[in-house]
Every structure is written in structure tokens, then in C-alpha cells.
Amino acid sequence: MAWLYLLLALAAFAVALKSTSVALSVICLLAALGFLIAAALGLLARRIGSQSRDESLILDPAELRRLREQAQAGRAAGEPPAA
Structure with missing residues (x-):
């Protein structure tokens, strides 16, 4: 869509x-400025979206608490920390 705005x-x-x-020149220049801004924002949104993490990988509080308890139990038993 950003390439369409550039065209x-x-x-x-x-x-x-x-x-x-x-008057037509001023209107066209303002439209061109608006299309350029829209294209830049579209390209930035696509770049940010491609670098975002998957939400399914985020741990919920219950899972985080369970992992923390496992780590504390392992330390109490004298096991070396898992890598």
C-alpha cells in the first residue's frame, strides 16, 4: 500500500x-505531501510489525510463577542451574 501512496x-x-x-498547484502539492507522509508511515508500520514478537510466546503470570517455583526448588535441592 505504501508504494501506491508513493505513486x-x-x-x-x-x-x-x-x-x-x-490553486490547483497548491492543492496537488498538499496532496503529494499527504501521500508522502502516508507512505512513510506505512513503511514504518510494516517494519515495526515485522520485528515484533509473537504474542503466543509471552508467559502468563501463572506459568511464570510455576517456573520460578521450579527454579527455587532446584536451588534448594542443590541442582546446578539449567542452561
């Missing part, structure tokens, strides 16, 4: 340069 921004710049009306 629309390019088209808006082309219309602004070919136009003889000042």
Missing part, C-alpha cells in the same frame, strides 16, 4: 508542475 504522490507532483492554476 499517487508522484502523480500529484506531476499535476502540480503541469498546472497553470496556482
